Amino acid sequence: MIVSGLSGSGKSVALKTFEDLDYYCSDNLPVELLPDFVRSRLRGNPLGDQRLAVGIDVRSRSDLTQLAQWRQSAQEYGIEARLLFFEASDEALIKRYADTRRRHPLSHLGLALPEAITRERQLTEPLRDQADAIIDTSALNVHQLRRRVVTEFALGSHDRLSLLFESFAYKRGVPAEADFVFDARVLPNPHWDPELRPLTGRDAGVREYLDNEADVQRYSAQIVDLLDTWLPRLRNDTRSYVTIAFGCTGGKHRSVYMAERLAQHARTQGWPEVATFHREQD
Structure with missing residues (x-):
């Protein structure tokens, strides 16, 4: 390029x-x-x-x-x-x-x-x-x-279907381009921990906090099951990429964590092109 x-x-x-x-x-x-x-x-x-x-x-x-x-x-x-x-x-x-x-x-x-x-x-x-x-x-x-x-x-330069995992803040609106939207505001909020507040969902402290929450594990497992079931069906579609978006209040902790976690899972499943985009952070 x-x-x-x-x-x-x-x-x-x-x-x-x-x-x-x-x-x-x-x-x-x-x-x-x-x-x-x-x-x-x-x-x-x-x-x-x-x-x-x-x-x-x-x-x-x-x-x-x-x-x-x-x-x-x-x-x-x-x-x-x-x-x-x-x-x-x-x-x-x-x-x-x-x-x-x-x-x-x-x-x-x-x-x-x-x-x-x-x-x-x-x-x-x-x-x-x-x-x-x-x-x-x-x-x-x-x-x-x-x-x-x-x-x-x-992502769009390849013949194979690519995945874009995006995080966003609901207060700034849902991304118009999103194909799947998941609300991460139902999860425990690291914002209320003073030590985690300045961090983002990409930082180890926030990841550890959310990894140890049972609701987060159940929420993640259900979304993984949904995406693993239906994303492969889109491979024969005409689009070049699919956007999976996660939103939370500020677009800093929970949504970023979920986008990164699901992107990593997609890579382990063999998807050839996987990217993340954090609208409020990048």
């Missing part, structure tokens, strides 16, 4: 999302080093099933037009190299730079921010023209962008 686009458009968020899904990632890689990078990774993985995500943009100051030739060569060797191009409106990019107070990568040319953005659009046009997907992030927040990367590209 090649991640490119405009500075401030969300490329770093996308790469971090791929990394969280066990892609081997490298950012700011010069185009001329891409062949050697891929060869070195495949040499250490002769089965060729390692997933890579590489960030390429104007920071490397390399000839971006070389990428098309490399992708053609890679395809001849059976390597699928998809190019995702992230962009946003000038107004959105200027606001993001104002909020973060970071310098634009082309500021060394003595350009004001609007001119630097315009120049970057010109320099990255060869990449945009050959992109497999163009993602406009102008109206997306970080959580929405992460979810889109997970569902449309990280």
